[in-house]
Amino acid sequence: MNSLLAFENVESGYGNARILHGVSFVIAPGESVAILGRNGVGKSTAVNTMLGIARLFAGDVYIQGRRTTSLRHYTAARAGIAVVVQGRGILPNLTVRENLILGGAANRRGHWTLERVFELYPVLAERANSAGTALSGGQQQMLAIGRALMANPDLLVLDEPSEGLAPVIIDEMAEVLRRLSADGTAILLIEQNLTLVERVADIFHVLSKGRVVEHGRTEHTSAADLQKHIAI
Protein backbone atom coordinates (compact mmCIF):
# COMPACT_ATOMS: atom_id res chain seq x y z
CA MET A 1 0.00 0.00 0.00
CA ASN A 2 1.64 3.28 -1.15
CA SER A 3 0.50 5.57 1.64
CA LEU A 4 1.93 7.56 4.50
CA LEU A 5 -1.02 6.83 6.76
CA ALA A 6 -4.00 4.60 6.24
CA PHE A 7 -6.86 3.54 8.49
CA GLU A 8 -8.69 0.38 7.47
CA ASN A 9 -11.98 -0.28 9.26
CA VAL A 10 -10.56 1.14 12.46
CA GLU A 11 -12.57 0.79 15.63
CA SER A 12 -10.97 2.58 18.56
CA GLY A 13 -11.74 4.47 21.73
CA TYR A 14 -10.91 4.79 25.40
CA GLY A 15 -11.33 2.19 28.10
CA ASN A 16 -14.16 0.00 26.85
CA ALA A 17 -15.91 2.83 24.97
CA ARG A 18 -15.67 2.68 21.19
CA ILE A 19 -15.54 6.12 19.57
CA LEU A 20 -14.56 5.26 16.00
CA HIS A 21 -16.61 2.65 14.13
CA GLY A 22 -15.01 1.25 11.00
CA VAL A 23 -13.15 4.36 9.91
CA SER A 24 -11.09 4.12 6.73
CA PHE A 25 -9.03 6.72 4.91
CA VAL A 26 -5.71 6.94 3.11
CA ILE A 27 -3.17 9.74 2.90
CA ALA A 28 -0.70 9.44 0.06
CA PRO A 29 2.62 11.33 -0.18
CA GLY A 30 2.10 15.02 -0.91
CA GLU A 31 -1.65 15.00 -0.28
CA SER A 32 -3.45 17.56 1.85
CA VAL A 33 -6.36 15.98 3.64
CA ALA A 34 -8.84 17.37 6.16
CA ILE A 35 -10.99 15.48 8.61
CA LEU A 36 -14.07 17.51 9.44
CA GLY A 37 -16.82 17.10 11.95
CA ARG A 38 -18.56 18.54 14.94
CA ASN A 39 -17.15 18.40 18.44
CA GLY A 40 -17.12 14.91 19.90
CA VAL A 41 -17.46 12.93 16.66
CA GLY A 42 -14.05 11.27 17.05
CA LYS A 43 -11.69 13.52 15.05
CA SER A 44 -9.04 13.69 17.76
CA THR A 45 -9.59 10.01 18.55
CA ALA A 46 -8.36 9.26 15.04
CA VAL A 47 -5.10 11.09 15.81
CA ASN A 48 -4.88 9.51 19.24
CA THR A 49 -5.32 6.06 17.71
CA MET A 50 -2.33 6.62 15.48
CA LEU A 51 -0.36 7.84 18.53
CA GLY A 52 -1.27 4.80 20.62
CA ILE A 53 -3.16 6.99 23.08
CA ALA A 54 -6.59 5.66 22.14
CA ARG A 55 -7.16 1.90 22.25
CA LEU A 56 -7.37 0.09 18.91
CA PHE A 57 -10.16 -2.50 19.15
CA ALA A 58 -10.31 -3.64 15.53
CA GLY A 59 -9.09 -2.76 12.07
CA ASP A 60 -5.62 -1.86 10.89
CA VAL A 61 -3.43 1.22 10.95
CA TYR A 62 -0.79 1.45 8.24
CA ILE A 63 2.13 3.82 8.75
CA GLN A 64 4.40 4.35 5.73
CA GLY A 65 2.62 1.42 4.11
CA ARG A 66 3.34 -0.99 6.95
CA ARG A 67 0.63 -2.49 9.10
CA THR A 68 1.51 -1.33 12.58
CA THR A 69 0.28 -3.62 15.32
CA SER A 70 2.12 -2.08 18.25
CA LEU A 71 1.32 1.62 18.25
CA ARG A 72 3.57 3.40 20.75
CA HIS A 73 3.39 7.16 21.30
CA TYR A 74 6.68 7.61 19.43
CA THR A 75 5.97 5.23 16.52
CA ALA A 76 4.51 7.87 14.21
CA ALA A 77 7.22 10.49 14.83
CA ARG A 78 9.97 7.99 14.10
CA ALA A 79 8.19 6.96 10.90
CA GLY A 80 8.02 10.54 9.64
CA ILE A 81 4.58 11.59 10.89
CA ALA A 82 4.80 14.68 13.09
CA VAL A 83 1.80 15.80 15.09
CA VAL A 84 0.77 19.24 16.32
CA VAL A 85 -1.47 18.11 19.14
CA GLN A 86 -4.69 19.82 20.16
CA GLY A 87 -3.86 22.59 22.62
CA ARG A 88 -0.32 22.71 21.11
CA GLY A 89 1.43 20.79 23.91
CA ILE A 90 4.13 23.39 24.48
CA LEU A 91 6.22 22.37 27.48
CA PRO A 92 6.46 25.24 29.98
CA ASN A 93 9.64 23.95 31.60
CA LEU A 94 11.53 24.18 28.28
CA THR A 95 12.61 27.29 26.39
CA VAL A 96 11.47 27.97 22.84
CA ARG A 97 14.81 26.64 21.55
CA GLU A 98 14.55 23.52 23.73
CA ASN A 99 10.97 22.86 22.61
CA LEU A 100 12.22 22.97 19.02
CA ILE A 101 15.19 20.68 19.73
CA LEU A 102 12.75 18.24 21.34
CA GLY A 103 10.94 18.14 17.99
CA GLY A 104 14.07 16.63 16.45
CA ALA A 105 14.03 13.69 18.89
CA ALA A 106 13.14 11.27 16.11
CA ASN A 107 16.58 11.92 14.51
CA ARG A 108 15.27 12.25 10.96
CA ARG A 109 17.55 14.22 8.69
CA GLY A 110 16.16 16.61 6.11
CA HIS A 111 15.50 20.20 5.16
CA TRP A 112 14.32 21.39 8.55
CA THR A 113 16.87 22.52 11.12
CA LEU A 114 16.71 24.99 13.99
CA GLU A 115 18.02 27.72 11.68
CA ARG A 116 15.40 27.00 8.99
CA VAL A 117 12.59 27.09 11.53
CA PHE A 118 13.93 30.42 12.81
CA GLU A 119 13.94 31.68 9.20
CA LEU A 120 10.32 30.58 8.78
CA TYR A 121 9.29 32.15 12.08
CA PRO A 122 11.77 34.93 13.01
CA VAL A 123 9.79 35.71 16.17
CA LEU A 124 10.84 32.32 17.54
CA ALA A 125 14.48 33.26 17.08
CA GLU A 126 13.87 36.52 18.94
CA ARG A 127 12.24 34.62 21.81
CA ALA A 128 14.51 31.56 21.64
CA ASN A 129 15.45 31.69 25.32
CA SER A 130 11.97 32.48 26.65
CA ALA A 131 9.84 29.80 28.23
CA GLY A 132 7.65 28.20 25.57
CA THR A 133 4.47 29.15 27.35
CA ALA A 134 5.55 32.81 27.69
CA LEU A 135 4.62 33.27 24.00
CA SER A 136 1.26 34.51 22.76
CA GLY A 137 -1.26 31.96 21.48
CA GLY A 138 -0.31 32.60 17.86
CA GLN A 139 3.40 32.38 18.62
CA GLN A 140 2.82 29.13 20.52
CA GLN A 141 1.12 27.72 17.45
CA MET A 142 4.15 28.77 15.38
CA LEU A 143 6.32 27.00 17.93
CA ALA A 144 4.16 23.87 17.78
CA ILE A 145 4.37 23.81 13.98
CA GLY A 146 8.10 24.58 14.06
CA ARG A 147 8.64 21.76 16.55
CA ALA A 148 6.76 19.35 14.30
CA LEU A 149 8.82 20.46 11.29
CA MET A 150 12.02 19.71 13.25
CA ALA A 151 11.05 16.04 12.82
CA ASN A 152 11.41 16.51 9.04
CA PRO A 153 8.05 14.85 8.54
CA ASP A 154 6.64 13.31 5.38
CA LEU A 155 3.22 13.92 6.90
CA LEU A 156 2.31 16.81 9.19
CA VAL A 157 -0.80 16.21 11.29
CA LEU A 158 -2.47 19.23 12.90
CA ASP A 159 -5.26 18.70 15.42
CA GLU A 160 -7.52 21.80 15.60
CA PRO A 161 -4.63 24.22 14.94
CA SER A 162 -6.90 27.27 14.53
CA GLU A 163 -8.45 26.83 17.98
CA GLY A 164 -8.36 30.12 19.89
CA LEU A 165 -6.41 32.03 17.22
CA ALA A 166 -7.24 35.38 15.62
CA PRO A 167 -8.24 35.30 11.91
CA VAL A 168 -5.07 37.09 10.84
CA ILE A 169 -2.94 34.42 12.55
CA ILE A 170 -5.02 31.69 10.92
CA ASP A 171 -4.38 33.33 7.53
CA GLU A 172 -0.64 33.29 8.17
CA MET A 173 -0.80 29.65 9.25
CA ALA A 174 -2.77 28.73 6.12
CA GLU A 175 -0.08 30.38 4.00
CA VAL A 176 2.68 28.42 5.72
CA LEU A 177 0.78 25.14 5.36
CA ARG A 178 0.18 25.80 1.66
CA ARG A 179 3.89 26.41 1.17
CA LEU A 180 4.75 23.23 3.01
CA SER A 181 2.24 21.33 0.92
CA ALA A 182 3.66 22.83 -2.28
CA ASP A 183 7.10 21.66 -1.15
CA GLY A 184 5.81 18.09 -0.93
CA THR A 185 4.92 17.65 2.74
CA ALA A 186 1.62 15.82 3.13
CA ILE A 187 -0.81 17.43 5.54
CA LEU A 188 -3.63 16.01 7.64
CA LEU A 189 -5.78 18.75 9.09
CA ILE A 190 -8.27 17.96 11.84
CA GLU A 191 -10.43 21.07 11.79
CA GLN A 192 -13.73 22.83 12.17
CA ASN A 193 -12.49 26.08 10.62
CA LEU A 194 -13.70 25.90 7.04
CA THR A 195 -11.61 28.83 5.83
CA LEU A 196 -8.47 26.99 6.83
CA VAL A 197 -9.72 23.69 5.38
CA GLU A 198 -10.62 25.26 2.04
CA ARG A 199 -7.28 27.02 1.77
CA VAL A 200 -5.14 24.03 2.72
CA ALA A 201 -6.88 20.72 2.01
CA ASP A 202 -7.50 19.07 -1.37
CA ILE A 203 -9.42 16.13 0.06
CA PHE A 204 -11.87 15.99 2.94
CA HIS A 205 -13.49 13.28 5.05
CA VAL A 206 -16.46 14.09 7.24
CA LEU A 207 -16.78 12.24 10.51
CA SER A 208 -20.11 11.86 12.25
CA LYS A 209 -20.72 9.69 15.30
CA GLY A 210 -17.40 7.95 14.73
CA ARG A 211 -18.03 7.08 11.09
CA VAL A 212 -16.87 8.62 7.81
CA VAL A 213 -20.15 9.78 6.31
CA GLU A 214 -18.85 11.74 3.35
CA HIS A 215 -15.63 12.42 1.54
CA GLY A 216 -14.53 14.19 -1.59
CA ARG A 217 -12.38 16.93 -3.02
CA THR A 218 -12.73 20.39 -1.54
CA GLU A 219 -12.61 22.01 -4.99
CA HIS A 220 -15.76 20.10 -6.00
CA THR A 221 -17.67 20.91 -2.84
CA SER A 222 -19.26 24.19 -1.89
CA ALA A 223 -18.52 25.89 1.40
CA ALA A 224 -22.21 25.57 2.27
CA ASP A 225 -22.07 21.79 1.84
CA LEU A 226 -19.03 21.57 4.09
CA GLN A 227 -20.61 23.92 6.60
CA LYS A 228 -23.65 21.71 7.14
CA HIS A 229 -21.38 18.94 8.46
CA ILE A 230 -19.87 21.03 11.20
CA ALA A 231 -22.79 23.29 12.10
CA ILE A 232 -24.32 22.42 15.45
Add this chain to the structure above:
Amino acid sequence: MAIQVLNGLVYGALLFALASGLALMFGLRRIVNFAHGALYMLGAYVGYTASLQFGFWAGLAVAGLVLAALGVVLDKAVFRPLQHRDPLTTLLVTFGLALIAEDLVLSVWGNDTMSFAEPQQLAHTLSLFETTFPIYRLAIVGFGAAVAIGLVLWLRFSRVGLFVRAASHDPVIAAVQGVDTDRVSALVVAVSAALAGMSGVVAAPLMSLAPSMGADILVDSFIVVVVGGLGSLGGAFITAMLLGQINVLGVVFMPELTSLLPFLLMIGILLWKPTGLAGARL
Protein backbone atom coordinates in the same frame (compact mmCIF):
# COMPACT_ATOMS: atom_id res chain seq x y z
CA MET B 1 30.88 25.93 65.94
CA ALA B 2 32.58 26.22 62.52
CA ILE B 3 33.44 22.54 62.69
CA GLN B 4 29.79 21.72 63.44
CA VAL B 5 28.76 23.74 60.38
CA LEU B 6 31.26 21.74 58.33
CA ASN B 7 29.82 18.50 59.70
CA GLY B 8 26.38 19.77 58.74
CA LEU B 9 27.69 20.35 55.22
CA VAL B 10 29.01 16.79 55.12
CA TYR B 11 25.65 15.29 56.12
CA GLY B 12 23.79 17.68 53.78
CA ALA B 13 26.01 16.71 50.84
CA LEU B 14 25.48 13.01 51.50
CA LEU B 15 21.76 13.53 51.91
CA PHE B 16 21.56 15.43 48.63
CA ALA B 17 23.50 12.76 46.73
CA LEU B 18 21.01 10.17 47.97
CA ALA B 19 17.85 12.27 47.72
CA SER B 20 18.66 13.58 44.22
CA GLY B 21 17.94 10.09 42.86
CA LEU B 22 14.60 10.02 44.67
CA ALA B 23 13.74 13.44 43.25
CA LEU B 24 14.72 12.40 39.71
CA MET B 25 12.66 9.24 39.92
CA PHE B 26 9.63 11.00 41.34
CA GLY B 27 9.94 13.72 38.68
CA LEU B 28 9.83 11.20 35.85
CA ARG B 29 7.89 8.19 37.07
CA ARG B 30 5.90 9.77 39.97
CA ILE B 31 7.22 6.91 42.07
CA VAL B 32 7.63 7.14 45.83
CA ASN B 33 10.42 4.60 46.06
CA PHE B 34 10.65 3.14 49.54
CA ALA B 35 13.40 0.82 48.30
CA HIS B 36 15.78 3.75 47.73
CA GLY B 37 17.34 3.34 51.17
CA ALA B 38 17.83 -0.36 50.42
CA LEU B 39 19.70 0.56 47.23
CA TYR B 40 21.95 2.81 49.33
CA MET B 41 22.58 -0.08 51.74
CA LEU B 42 23.14 -2.61 48.93
CA GLY B 43 25.63 -0.22 47.32
CA ALA B 44 27.59 -0.05 50.57
CA TYR B 45 27.79 -3.85 50.85
CA VAL B 46 28.63 -4.38 47.16
CA GLY B 47 31.27 -1.65 47.36
CA TYR B 48 32.66 -3.12 50.57
CA THR B 49 33.05 -6.57 48.98
CA ALA B 50 34.67 -5.18 45.84
CA SER B 51 36.96 -2.93 47.88
CA LEU B 52 38.35 -5.94 49.80
CA GLN B 53 39.86 -7.14 46.51
CA PHE B 54 40.47 -3.98 44.52
CA GLY B 55 40.42 -1.04 46.94
CA PHE B 56 38.02 1.78 47.76
CA TRP B 57 37.81 3.49 44.37
CA ALA B 58 37.11 0.24 42.55
CA GLY B 59 34.48 -0.51 45.20
CA LEU B 60 32.85 2.85 44.49
CA ALA B 61 32.85 2.21 40.74
CA VAL B 62 31.58 -1.38 41.07
CA ALA B 63 28.77 -0.29 43.41
CA GLY B 64 27.73 2.39 40.90
CA LEU B 65 27.72 -0.05 37.98
CA VAL B 66 25.99 -2.91 39.80
CA LEU B 67 23.31 -0.62 41.21
CA ALA B 68 22.78 1.03 37.80
CA ALA B 69 22.18 -2.41 36.30
CA LEU B 70 19.83 -3.24 39.17
CA GLY B 71 18.02 0.05 38.49
CA VAL B 72 17.38 -0.96 34.87
CA VAL B 73 16.01 -4.33 36.04
CA LEU B 74 13.82 -2.62 38.65
CA ASP B 75 12.45 -0.19 36.08
CA LYS B 76 11.59 -2.94 33.59
CA ALA B 77 10.35 -5.52 36.06
CA VAL B 78 8.63 -3.36 38.67
CA PHE B 79 8.17 0.33 37.90
CA ARG B 80 7.07 0.07 34.27
CA PRO B 81 4.37 -2.57 34.87
CA LEU B 82 3.10 -0.53 37.83
CA GLN B 83 3.17 2.88 36.16
CA HIS B 84 -0.59 3.12 35.64
CA ARG B 85 -1.51 1.55 39.00
CA ASP B 86 -2.58 3.28 42.18
CA PRO B 87 0.48 5.05 43.74
CA LEU B 88 -0.23 3.12 46.96
CA THR B 89 0.47 -0.15 45.10
CA THR B 90 3.91 1.08 44.00
CA LEU B 91 4.61 2.36 47.48
CA LEU B 92 3.77 -1.02 49.04
CA VAL B 93 5.73 -2.94 46.41
CA THR B 94 8.85 -0.80 46.95
CA PHE B 95 8.43 -1.21 50.71
CA GLY B 96 8.36 -4.98 50.17
CA LEU B 97 11.47 -4.75 47.98
CA ALA B 98 13.29 -2.92 50.78
CA LEU B 99 12.45 -5.74 53.21
CA ILE B 100 13.61 -8.36 50.70
CA ALA B 101 16.88 -6.47 50.16
CA GLU B 102 17.54 -6.34 53.91
CA ASP B 103 16.94 -10.09 54.26
CA LEU B 104 19.11 -10.76 51.23
CA VAL B 105 21.98 -8.80 52.76
CA LEU B 106 21.54 -10.65 56.05
CA SER B 107 21.73 -13.97 54.19
CA VAL B 108 24.79 -13.07 52.13
CA TRP B 109 26.84 -10.88 54.48
CA GLY B 110 25.40 -11.88 57.87
CA ASN B 111 24.60 -9.65 60.82
CA ASP B 112 28.19 -8.95 61.89
CA THR B 113 29.33 -5.36 62.00
CA MET B 114 31.64 -4.51 59.14
CA SER B 115 33.75 -1.43 58.85
CA PHE B 116 34.69 0.09 55.55
CA ALA B 117 38.01 1.91 55.54
CA GLU B 118 38.30 5.27 53.80
CA PRO B 119 40.78 5.46 50.89
CA GLN B 120 44.37 5.89 52.03
CA GLN B 121 44.83 9.06 49.97
CA LEU B 122 42.10 10.75 52.02
CA ALA B 123 42.88 9.21 55.43
CA HIS B 124 44.44 12.39 56.78
CA THR B 125 43.32 15.43 58.69
CA LEU B 126 43.48 19.09 57.92
CA SER B 127 44.05 21.90 60.40
CA LEU B 128 40.95 24.06 60.34
CA PHE B 129 39.60 26.60 62.81
CA GLU B 130 42.23 25.72 65.44
CA THR B 131 41.36 22.04 65.31
CA THR B 132 41.68 19.15 62.89
CA PHE B 133 39.09 17.94 60.40
CA PRO B 134 39.22 14.67 58.41
CA ILE B 135 39.95 15.24 54.73
CA TYR B 136 37.62 12.35 53.88
CA ARG B 137 34.70 14.33 55.28
CA LEU B 138 35.61 17.28 53.06
CA ALA B 139 35.75 14.84 50.15
CA ILE B 140 32.12 13.91 50.90
CA VAL B 141 31.18 17.58 50.48
CA GLY B 142 33.04 17.44 47.16
CA PHE B 143 31.09 14.30 46.21
CA GLY B 144 27.77 16.03 46.93
CA ALA B 145 28.87 19.10 44.96
CA ALA B 146 30.03 16.92 42.05
CA VAL B 147 26.66 15.12 42.01
CA ALA B 148 24.81 18.47 42.01
CA ILE B 149 26.97 20.00 39.26
CA GLY B 150 26.95 16.80 37.21
CA LEU B 151 23.17 16.50 37.34
CA VAL B 152 22.66 20.16 36.46
CA LEU B 153 25.04 19.92 33.49
CA TRP B 154 23.44 16.68 32.35
CA LEU B 155 19.86 17.93 32.64
CA ARG B 156 20.44 21.46 31.30
CA PHE B 157 22.96 20.95 28.54
CA SER B 158 22.65 17.43 27.15
CA ARG B 159 20.11 16.18 24.63
CA VAL B 160 19.16 13.27 26.89
CA GLY B 161 18.80 15.68 29.82
CA LEU B 162 16.39 17.72 27.69
CA PHE B 163 14.37 14.55 27.02
CA VAL B 164 14.35 13.78 30.77
CA ARG B 165 13.00 17.26 31.57
CA ALA B 166 10.41 17.02 28.79
CA ALA B 167 9.25 13.56 29.86
CA SER B 168 9.15 14.67 33.50
CA HIS B 169 6.68 17.39 32.65
CA ASP B 170 4.57 15.52 30.09
CA PRO B 171 5.63 12.02 29.05
CA VAL B 172 2.99 11.79 26.32
CA ILE B 173 4.00 15.04 24.60
CA ALA B 174 7.67 14.01 24.83
CA ALA B 175 6.91 10.60 23.32
CA VAL B 176 4.82 12.11 20.52
CA GLN B 177 7.95 14.04 19.47
CA GLY B 178 9.76 10.69 19.11
CA VAL B 179 11.30 10.27 22.58
CA ASP B 180 11.28 6.66 23.79
CA THR B 181 10.16 7.53 27.31
CA ASP B 182 10.59 3.94 28.53
CA ARG B 183 14.30 4.10 27.71
CA VAL B 184 14.59 7.54 29.28
CA SER B 185 12.90 6.18 32.39
CA ALA B 186 15.23 3.16 32.56
CA LEU B 187 18.18 5.55 32.31
CA VAL B 188 16.84 7.80 35.07
CA VAL B 189 16.18 4.88 37.41
CA ALA B 190 19.68 3.53 36.63
CA VAL B 191 21.27 6.91 37.44
CA SER B 192 19.14 7.20 40.56
CA ALA B 193 20.08 3.70 41.79
CA ALA B 194 23.76 4.27 40.96
CA LEU B 195 23.76 7.51 42.97
CA ALA B 196 22.10 5.71 45.90
CA GLY B 197 24.66 2.89 45.74
CA MET B 198 27.63 5.25 45.47
CA SER B 199 26.24 7.34 48.34
CA GLY B 200 26.18 4.15 50.41
CA VAL B 201 29.85 3.51 49.64
CA VAL B 202 30.81 7.11 50.38
CA ALA B 203 28.89 7.05 53.68
CA ALA B 204 30.18 3.63 54.77
CA PRO B 205 33.55 4.75 56.23
CA LEU B 206 31.67 7.09 58.58
CA MET B 207 29.58 4.30 60.09
CA SER B 208 29.38 0.54 60.47
CA LEU B 209 27.71 -1.43 57.72
CA ALA B 210 24.34 -2.75 58.79
CA PRO B 211 21.27 -3.95 56.89
CA SER B 212 19.22 -1.21 58.56
CA MET B 213 21.51 1.63 57.44
CA GLY B 214 19.24 2.46 54.48
CA ALA B 215 16.11 2.79 56.57
CA ASP B 216 17.80 5.25 58.91
CA ILE B 217 18.69 7.79 56.22
CA LEU B 218 15.62 7.17 54.04
CA VAL B 219 13.34 9.22 56.30
CA ASP B 220 15.62 12.27 56.02
CA SER B 221 15.83 11.74 52.24
CA PHE B 222 12.05 11.79 51.94
CA ILE B 223 11.92 14.99 53.98
CA VAL B 224 14.46 16.50 51.57
CA VAL B 225 12.39 15.57 48.52
CA VAL B 226 9.03 16.62 49.99
CA VAL B 227 10.24 19.91 51.49
CA GLY B 228 12.31 20.73 48.40
CA GLY B 229 9.27 20.31 46.13
CA LEU B 230 8.47 16.88 44.73
CA GLY B 231 10.82 16.20 41.83
CA SER B 232 12.83 19.42 42.18
CA LEU B 233 16.61 19.03 42.30
CA GLY B 234 17.23 22.67 43.28
CA GLY B 235 14.74 22.42 46.13
CA ALA B 236 16.28 19.10 47.23
CA PHE B 237 19.74 20.71 47.32
CA ILE B 238 18.65 23.63 49.50
CA THR B 239 16.67 21.37 51.84
CA ALA B 240 19.50 18.83 52.17
CA MET B 241 21.91 21.59 53.18
CA LEU B 242 19.36 22.98 55.64
CA LEU B 243 18.64 19.55 57.11
CA GLY B 244 22.35 18.83 57.42
CA GLN B 245 22.78 21.94 59.58
CA ILE B 246 19.63 21.24 61.61
CA ASN B 247 20.75 17.70 62.37
CA VAL B 248 24.25 18.66 63.47
CA LEU B 249 23.55 21.99 65.18
CA GLY B 250 20.44 20.52 66.78
CA VAL B 251 22.61 17.99 68.62
CA VAL B 252 24.71 20.87 69.99
CA PHE B 253 22.02 23.40 70.88
CA MET B 254 18.77 21.44 71.30
CA PRO B 255 19.75 17.81 71.92
CA GLU B 256 16.35 16.86 73.31
CA LEU B 257 14.59 18.10 70.14
CA THR B 258 17.11 16.89 67.52
CA SER B 259 15.04 14.01 66.23
CA LEU B 260 11.94 16.20 65.97
CA LEU B 261 13.54 19.17 64.19
CA PRO B 262 13.48 17.72 60.63
CA PHE B 263 9.76 16.95 60.98
CA LEU B 264 9.05 20.40 62.43
CA LEU B 265 10.90 21.89 59.45
CA MET B 266 8.79 19.81 57.08
CA ILE B 267 5.50 20.75 58.74
CA GLY B 268 6.45 24.43 58.90
CA ILE B 269 7.50 24.68 55.26
CA LEU B 270 4.58 22.67 53.93
CA LEU B 271 2.13 24.83 55.87
CA TRP B 272 3.76 27.93 54.41
CA LYS B 273 4.25 26.46 50.91
CA PRO B 274 2.35 23.21 50.28
CA THR B 275 4.22 22.52 47.02
CA GLY B 276 7.60 22.67 48.79
CA LEU B 277 10.40 25.19 48.47
CA ALA B 278 10.86 24.96 44.70
CA GLY B 279 7.37 23.77 43.90
CA ALA B 280 8.30 22.58 40.42
CA ARG B 281 9.72 19.52 38.80
CA LEU B 282 13.29 19.30 37.49
